Amino acid sequence: MSFSIDAVTLARMQFGFTIAFHIIFPAMSIGLASYLAVLEGAWLVTRKPVYLAVYRYWLTIFAVVFGIGVVSGLVMSYQFGTNWAGFAFRAGPIVGPLMAYEVLTAFFLESGFLGVMLFGMKHVGPRLHFLATLLVALGTLMSAFWILAVNSWMQTPQGYTIVDGRFFPADWLRIIFNPSFPYRLVHMVLATYLSVALLVGAVGAWHLLRDSRNVCARLMVSMALWMACIVAPIQMVVGDQHGINTLKHQPAKIAALEGDWVARPGQPLILFGFPNMRTETTDYALEVPHLGALILTHTWDGSIAGLKSFPPSERPFSPVVFWAFRVMVGLGILMALLGLGSLVSRARRTLYQARWMHHIMVAMGPAGLIALLCGWTVTEVGRQPYTVYGLLRTADSVSPIAAPGVAVSLASFGVVYAIVFGAAVVFLFRLMAATPTLDTPGPAKDKPHRSAGITPGPAQAQAGSSTAGSPTHDDRHV
Numbered sequence: 001m002s003f004s005i006d007a008v009t010l011a012r013m014q015f016g017f018t019i020a021f022h023i024i025f026p027a028m029s030i031g032l033a034s035y036l037a038v039l040e041g042a043w044l045v046t047r048k049p050v051y052l053a054v055y056r057y058w059l060t061i062f063a064v065v066f067g068i069g070v071v072s073g074l075v076m077s078y079q080f081g082t083n084w085a086g087f088a089f090r091a092g093p094i095v096g097p098l099m100a101y102e103v104l105t106a107f108f109l110e111s112g113f114l115g116v117m118l119f120g121m122k123h124v125g126p127r128l129h130f131l132a133t134l135l136v137a138l139g140t141l142m143s144a145f146w147i148l149a150v151n152s153w154m155q156t157p158q159g160y161t162i163v164d165g166r167f168f169p170a171d172w173l174r175i176i177f178n179p180s181f182p183y184r185l186v187h188m189v190l191a192t193y194l195s196v197a198l199l200v201g202a203v204g205a206w207h208l209l210r211d212s213r214n215v216c217a218r219l220m221v222s223m224a225l226w227m228a229c230i231v232a233p234i235q236m237v238v239g240d241q242h243g244i245n246t247l248k249h250q251p252a253k254i255a256a257l258e259g260d261w262v263a264r265p266g267q268p269l270i271l272f273g274f275p276n277m278r279t280e281t282t283d284y285a286l287e288v289p290h291l292g293a294l295i296l297t298h299t300w301d302g303s304i305a306g307l308k309s310f311p312p313s314e315r316p317f318s319p320v321v322f323w324a325f326r327v328m329v330g331l332g333i334l335m336a337l338l339g340l341g342s343l344v345s346r347a348r349r350t351l352y353q354a355r356w357m358h359h360i361m362v363a364m365g366p367a368g369l370i371a372l373l374c375g376w377t378v379t380e381v382g383r384q385p386y387t388v389y390g391l392l393r394t395a396d397s398v399s400p401i402a403a404p405g406v407a408v409s410l411a412s413f414g415v416v417y418a419i420v421f422g423a424a425v426v427f428l429f430r431l432m433a434a435t436p437t438l439d440t441p442g443p444a445k446d447k448p449h450r451s452a453g454i455t456p457g458p459a460q461a462q463a464g465s466s467t468a469g470s471p472t473h474d475d476r477h478v
Contacts, residue, residue, distance in 0.1 A: 202365025
């Protein structure tokens with residue numbers, strides 16, 4: 001399989017380009033919504049002002065991210081009709097209702113209670129406001145549920161009948177809970193949590209480098225590192241199980257991401273190399289004997305089918321899948337090491353003074369989102385040449401549009417996205433660059449020096465007037 005600049009390739013490039021922009025913002029929305037729910041819940045239980053201050057800080061960012069996600073998501077829906085009419089016609093009876101369920105349940109829940117989150121604390125009270133935050137967080141998770149149900153059905157289709165070349169539902173439960181769905185859902189949700197944790201940690205570390213006594217930045221760093229410490233190892237276990245499931249249902253994808261061309265007893269793990277689709281070899285391969293078998297088959301002498309086991313027309317483009325997978329795994333290992341290093345710093349009581357760690361956290365701020373994009377690339381490119389795996393080819397899913405028409409729309413998207421989303425990203429960076437304090441303004445704050453009926457005492461007022469204070473004072477708030 002090789003790339004050529006035709007209408008199908010251009011349509012794939014356009015969809016890949018727009019979804020790469022889109023997926024970042026819903027992923028941030030999912031992680032941030034849950035983070036906000038934890039912060040507000042912690043404030044209600046402890047009444048420590050630092051939790052509410054950090055909540056306000058990230059609530060404004062969440063509102064911007066949510067809006068960008070909605071706008072970019074509309075583009076994705078329109079593309080089904082413009083560039084992928086064949087897919088919409090054949091798979092629409094299944095994909096259409098699932099996407100409609102996402103709008104009717106998740107999006108309505110998110111948008112309905114978002115206004116209460118942003119402006120309702122002084123009107124509904126802290127407990128009802130917390131309920132609104134929980135419902136928005138639930139809505140984001142429900143959105144992930146339905147979107148992953150759609151994508152997973154395209155990867156491992158079941159519960160359908162085919163009539164005149166079109167897919168019709170025969171069993172909705174089997175369609176939704178298809179073989180790969182549980183693994184994809186858990187893997188994706190954990191990826192959003194890790195991505196947001198690294199982003200929050202990077203912002204907190206940035207502000208700690210400027211003022212190591214900033215109580216709000218300390219809380220961000222501490223919570224982010226706990227998430228990395230706990231969730232990164234869990235994500236590795238989930239990824240291992242997801243890989244075993246993929247080997248069962250999409251063996252060509254596994255062969256492509258491993259760079260394996262033939263089955264070998266005691267399958268080695270190729271750490272690095274350059275898969276060559278023309279010569280059907282992986283050039284300059286650096287291998288570890290038996291490790292591939294241990295990871296994929298959990299046996300010492302196991303083997304997996306190589307790409308030569310599949311006709312050339314059925315093979316995913318291995319170089320892209322191979323390297324995207326390794327970037328994802330490499331970043332995941334770095335996240336786990338960061339969490340492990342944080343435990344050492346906690347034990348030494350240097351978590352907030354370890355500037356070397358803060359520099360690393362700032363550098364790794366985008367690592368979770370990059371890993372998420374790489375994982376999505378593995379999922380989608382590894383499914384090729386199919387849109388509905390094994391049943392509907394990508395070439396049969398595209399709209400009857402000539403290559404020049406698709407090229408013009410792709411170029412137009414590039415210009416518009418660079419302007420609109422470039423401005424949005426700059427605005428987000430400015431919000432994150434603002435120093436968090438106990439008096440951080442935000443949509444949830446009703447009056448100066450007053451947090452939903454909680455009047456700060458002298459010590460709190462002193463901390464709110466400046467981010468600086470004695471270490472003992474700051475630690476009480478964290």
